[in-house]
Amino acid sequence: MGVREEIDEAEQAWRRAVLARDEPALQNLLHEDFQLVGIRSTGVSAFPRQIWFDALRRMNIRALEVEVTGLTPLDGIAIATVEGTWTLEMDGRPIDERFLLTDVWLRTPAGWQVVRRHSSPYPKTG
Numbered sequence: 001m002g003v004r005e006e007i008d009e010a011e012q013a014w015r016r017a018v019l020a021r022d023e024p025a026l027q028n029l030l031h032e033d034f035q036l037v038g039i040r041s042t043g044v045s046a047f048p049r050q051i052w053f054d055a056l057r058r059m060n061i062r063a064l065e066v067e068v069t070g071l072t073p074l075d076g077i078a079i080a081t082v083e084g085t086w087t088l089e090m091d092g093r094p095i096d097e098r099f100l101l102t103d104v105w106l107r108t109p110a111g112w113q114v115v116r117r118h119s120s121p122y123p124k125t126g
Contacts, residue, residue: 003073007080007105010112015066018056026053031106031113039120061088066101078105078112097121 001009010029017025034049047055063086070081082101089095104116 003078004071006112007071007078008068011066011068011082015064019061019064028110029113031115033115035116037118059088059090063087076107
């Protein structure tokens with residue numbers, strides 16, 4: 001299996017684990033130094049791994065789809081461009097969003113782990 005297939009599978013494993021709220025699987029996928037950087041209308045925010053897990057526990061995710069649309073493999077690192085959509089409720093607030101992600105994956109002895117995710121919403125088409 002090549003790096004592209006490995007990262008495609010890692011992104012789908014992350015998706016499945018989020019939908020199933022499978023924290024042990026997510027613990028294996030998210031590097032201990034993981035950070036989510038988000039750009040929203042309210043500004044830039046950066047969330048370390050534990051805050052990301054805390055936010056996930058407050059979400060009721062109804063649908064989540066992701067697709068790797070670009071990949072730059074480097075020595076032990078892979079930078080993935082991911083397009084996705086999700087429908088969820090967080091703290092009683094509905095969210096229906098299309099987003100663009102840049103995920104930085106690091107090959108570790110435990111397998112591929114994401115160390116950084118940058119997330120930006122962008123308009124839905126059609």
